Amino acid sequence: MADSKVDKIKYGILKVIDVSGFKVFDPPVRLLFGEEPQKQIKDIGRYMVLPILFVVGCIFLWTVIAPTHKTKSGEVPTPTKVWTAGQDSLRFHEKEDEKEKAFFLSGEDRLAEIKEVEALQAELQAEFEKLEAISKETSANAEAETAKKLAPLQKEYDELKAQYKEAQTARKAALTALSDKVAAKQAKSADLVAAIIDNDTKTDAEKGKLKDIKTAMDDIRSNPPKEVKEAQLAANKVADEIQHGKKRLSYLTTGNLSEKKASFVAKAEDAETALAASTTGKDALKQAKYVVSNTEKADKADEQKYPRAASIVWQTHRSLLTVIVGFIIGALIAIPLGIMCGLNKIVMACLTPLISIFRPVSPVVWLLIFQIVVGAFFPDPEKHPLFVFLNSSINPLSYFQTNPAMIFSACTVAMCALWPALVNTALGVSSIDPDHLNVAKVLRLGFWSRLFKIIIPSSLPLVFAGLRISLGVGWMVLIAAEALSSSDGLGKFVWDEYQNGSSQSFANIILACFVVGIIGFFLDRLMIILQRFVSFDESATL
Amino acid sequence: MSIELDNVSIGFGPPSDRYEVLKDINLSVKKNEFVSIIGFSGSGKSTLMNLFAGLHTPDKGTVKLNGEVITEPGPHLGMMFQNYSLLPWLTTFENIALAAAQVFPNYSKKELADHVEHYIEMVKLTPARDRKPHELSGGMRQRASLARTLSLKPEVLILDEPLSALDALTRGSLQEDILNIWEAEKCTVVMVTNDVDEAVLMSDRIAPLTMGPEATLTEPFKVDMERPRDRHALNDHPEYQRLKTEITAYLMRLNKEAKELAAASGSQYTMPSVMPKNFTPISGRPSLNNKVSQPS
Numbered sequence: 001m002a003d004s005k006v007d008k009i010k011y012g013i014l015k016v017i018d019v020s021g022f023k024v025f026d027p028p029v030r031l032l033f034g035e036e037p038q039k040q041i042k043d044i045g046r047y048m049v050l051p052i053l054f055v056v057g058c059i060f061l062w063t064v065i066a067p068t069h070k071t072k073s074g075e076v077p078t079p080t081k082v083w084t085a086g087q088d089s090l091r092f093h094e095k096e097d098e099k100e101k102a103f104f105l106s107g108e109d110r111l112a113e114i115k116e117v118e119a120l121q122a123e124l125q126a127e128f129e130k131l132e133a134i135s136k137e138t139s140a141n142a143e144a145e146t147a148k149k150l151a152p153l154q155k156e157y158d159e160l161k162a163q164y165k166e167a168q169t170a171r172k173a174a175l176t177a178l179s180d181k182v183a184a185k186q187a188k189s190a191d192l193v194a195a196i197i198d199n200d201t202k203t204d205a206e207k208g209k210l211k212d213i214k215t216a217m218d219d220i221r222s223n224p225p226k227e228v229k230e231a232q233l234a235a236n237k238v239a240d241e242i243q244h245g246k247k248r249l250s251y252l253t254t255g256n257l258s259e260k261k262a263s264f265v266a267k268a269e270d271a272e273t274a275l276a277a278s279t280t281g282k283d284a285l286k287q288a289k290y291v292v293s294n295t296e297k298a299d300k301a302d303e304q305k306y307p308r309a310a311s312i313v314w315q316t317h318r319s320l321l322t323v324i325v326g327f328i329i330g331a332l333i334a335i336p337l338g339i340m341c342g343l344n345k346i347v348m349a350c351l352t353p354l355i356s357i358f359r360p361v362s363p364v365v366w367l368l369i370f371q372i373v374v375g376a377f378f379p380d381p382e383k384h385p386l387f388v389f390l391n392s393s394i395n396p397l398s399y400f401q402t403n404p405a406m407i408f409s410a411c412t413v414a415m416c417a418l419w420p421a422l423v424n425t426a427l428g429v430s431s432i433d434p435d436h437l438n439v440a441k442v443l444r445l446g447f448w449s450r451l452f453k454i455i456i457p458s459s460l461p462l463v464f465a466g467l468r469i470s471l472g473v474g475w476m477v478l479i480a481a482e483a484l485s486s487s488d489g490l491g492k493f494v495w496d497e498y499q500n501g502s503s504q505s506f507a508n509i510i511l512a513c514f515v516v517g518i519i520g521f522f523l524d525r526l527m528i529i530l531q532r533f534v535s536f537d538e539s540a541t542l
Numbered sequence: 543m544s545i546e547l548d549n550v551s552i553g554f555g556p557p558s559d560r561y562e563v564l565k566d567i568n569l570s571v572k573k574n575e576f577v578s579i580i581g582f583s584g585s586g587k588s589t590l591m592n593l594f595a596g597l598h599t600p601d602k603g604t605v606k607l608n609g610e611v612i613t614e615p616g617p618h619l620g621m622m623f624q625n626y627s628l629l630p631w632l633t634t635f636e637n638i639a640l641a642a643a644q645v646f647p648n649y650s651k652k653e654l655a656d657h658v659e660h661y662i663e664m665v666k667l668t669p670a671r672d673r674k675p676h677e678l679s680g681g682m683r684q685r686a687s688l689a690r691t692l693s694l695k696p697e698v699l700i701l702d703e704p705l706s707a708l709d710a711l712t713r714g715s716l717q718e719d720i721l722n723i724w725e726a727e728k729c730t731v732v733m734v735t736n737d738v739d740e741a742v743l744m745s746d747r748i749a750p751l752t753m754g755p756e757a758t759l760t761e762p763f764k765v766d767m768e769r770p771r772d773r774h775a776l777n778d779h780p781e782y783q784r785l786k787t788e789i790t791a792y793l794m795r796l797n798k799e800a801k802e803l804a805a806a807s808g809s810q811y812t813m814p815s816v817m818p819k820n821f822t823p824i825s826g827r828p829s830l831n832n833k834v835s836q837p838s
Contacts, residue, residue, distance in 0.1 A: 435627040438597055441615045443644045443694075453640060457631045536631040536674060 021528045077507035085507035093311035095244050100306040102251035106258030114252050121245040128238040135231035142228045149220050157213045164206040171199050264298035303393050319489035321400050323478045326413025327471050334421035342429020359419045363477040366415045370408035378404045405487035412481045417474035424466025428459030460534040468527035475520050545698050546570045550603035563589045565756040576731045578741040581751030587734040591702040595621035617645045620696025624703045626687045628675040634686045635671050642693040661689040681712035701733040742785050753800040
């Protein structure tokens with residue numbers, strides 16, 4: 001019995017692997033259960049080890065080639081730099097989380113947090129001092145080193161300069177003498193011209209030599225040894241953390257939501273006592289106004305939100321939400337239309353011109369059209385009830401900070417994702433097995449039960465194949481749309497990085513490239529799994 | 543229920559490229575009678591079955607059930623399709639339940655389940671109750687299809703080459719099952735087959751279909767043997783042997799005539815290329831000796 005139990009687990013795992021489409025993991029699982037070890041090891045070697053080696057090879061090639069290409073935005077980042085950029089981006093997101101938490105903390109928790117952060121600050125300060133010292137030492141060492149390297153060059157430069165100056169004065173004197181002779185007709189004028197040319201060439205050569213030495217010196221100055229940069233970076237990193245700790249403390253104290261509210265309440269109370277004690281009418285009016293304004297401020301404090309800075313994690317979440325919203329809108333339009341097209345040749349004939357003309361239109365054009373059309377619905381987005389509702393502090397969706405840009409990005413995604421789903425649904429419905437329709441006829445199924453019991457189930461595999469393509473198209477379109485429309489998301493992240501051009505931007509762009517790719521991959525896998533679930537035939541869909 | 547074909551003709555295609563499949567078909571099936579239609583591949587047997595089921599309407603003539611003209615298909619004309627036509631996304635049980643629920647909308651869930659179970663048991667498919675068609679063997683699919691058709695409680699059972707896709711052993715056992723069910727349920731059966739043994743074993747009458755185009759039914763052979771018939775004992779039955787020889791000879795003659803006719807009349811028609819491999823393509827208008835008609 002034990003055997004069959006193990007078998008059950010094994011086939012369960014294999015089934016999951018099969019459905020999710022990760023066929024690569026099939027041999028290791030089989031090997032683990034001791035099935036034909038030799039064959040499995042061979043397969044692992046072929047389909048797992050070799051591909052991994054290939055990818056490692058590609059990364060190695062990248063590491064080697066990247067630094068050799070200098071661009072305006074610095075060197076092409078190596079994999080290590082991209083990895084660091086990724087870690088920094090994650091840390092940035094964590095920092096935002098910490099600050100947000102600090103902003104909303106109140107009571108005992110707030111005090112405890114203050115203590116904790118202060119302790120951390122002290123630690124960081126100590127570390128910073130240590131690192132700063134190291135950095136100073138290294139840079140001092142490096143400077144000494146540089147000075148040592150520079151000294152001979154400087155000496156050579158000075159010597160040459162003096163030498164050249166002398167030579168130049170001598171040549172000038174010779175020229176003057178020669179020109180006098182020419183004026184007195186004692187020498188040929190051609191000789192004078194030749195002498196001037198000779199003088200110019202020599203002067204140029206001397207200037208060039210001096211410039212070469214200067215460039216060499218500049219090179220040494222502007223390229224301090226790696227250690228200096230690294231030590232500086234390490235110190236800077238801790239300094240950043242300290243800066244962050246300070247911000248966090250400020251959010252825990254003066255910038256804290258409950259503190260702010262309490263201060264308004266206190267002010268209102270003070271004003272009230274002052275109002276009660278007021279003697280003149282003018283004073284009373286002033287105090288009463290004070291009470292009202294502070295009470296209002298205290299009431300409104302609850303609606304305040306933490307002004308979150310956009311991190312790559314948040315941008316990713318927003319992109320995902322946008323693509324899903326757009327995809328759902330697209331699917332909701334495409335599937336019913338596709339079914340109608342598949343069912344009725346007249347509908348198909350009516351829609352074919354529209355499909356043929358609009359399908360090849362570029363997403364960029366759609367984006368601009370939607371930007372104008374959708375924008376018109378929200379003349380004042382801040383006050384539009386939809387956004388007020390979505391972004392109110394009690395709504396969990398306020399995390400995404402919905403705005404019109406997001407809506408027309410989603411519309412663009414929908415518009416571009418529509419076509420594959422539409423065409424495939426129409427195909428699925430129209431290519432239904434006539435035998436199945438005969439069954440429906442014999443059973444005298446009504447229109448709706450024929451639709452829901454025969455036609456839709458039978459066309460589902462093709463519908464999902466279309467949806468899978470749609471989602472892929474939608475994800476690609478979205479990134480471009482976000483970059484163009486400045487709708488927050490991965491596309492905007494890439495665009496912003498391109499525009500701001502800091503030392504890490506290039507690495508961040510490549511990081512975003514990987515994030516987009518990996519998410520696209522998982523979205524596709526998700527659709528494959530869904531497709532496998534609705535497929536009644538066992539043919540693999542890959 | 544009796545079913546009757548009265549001078550039925552049907553053809554397909556536009557007038558410029560008309561293909562007359564069946565012409566002047568007359569057949570009357572009595573109540574609870576088992577009639578087989580035997581013919582060569584491509585002679586229009588499935589078209590004939592679709593006429594019985596109401597899936598096609600004849601160009602000329604009428605198909606009548608109990609004297610009333612059939613105008614549309616329905617569950618009372620229980621058609622069992624040649625290629626099973628089970629819905630691949632439903633299990634055996636669900637396939638049958640979908641059909642039964644349509645015919646017996648007043649059944650409660652329990653009654654419906656019992657009804658479906660009854661038929662699944664009848665065709666001996668209980669172990670495969672929750673399996674999907676692609677997990678079933680050909681024979682099991684055919685049984686499921688049979689159970690679905692039977693669960694409609696049809697007045698006429700129309701079997702379109704139900705067993706032709708099966709291997710000989712499966713075929714034998716299904717033949718017996720169909721006969722047993724027919725005897726238990728007592729309904730009118732029209733079956734299409736291309737197997738003479740099967741036709742003789744199962745039917746009360748056997749109607750041969752001539753070669754197409756313009757195929758027609760000729761005088762049926764009557765099978766006068768007591769039931770239940772045992773296939774092994776039947777092998778030595780003189781009547782069985784006589785019928786088998788006679789029908790086979792008749793069919794061979796049809797085939798030969800068709801070929802001769804084609805040779806004699808030269809190539810007037812090009813046959814569609816849907817013939818089996820071992821048939822030589824023929825041209826001309828095959829027909830019986832005494833019914834040669836002028837090309838229209």
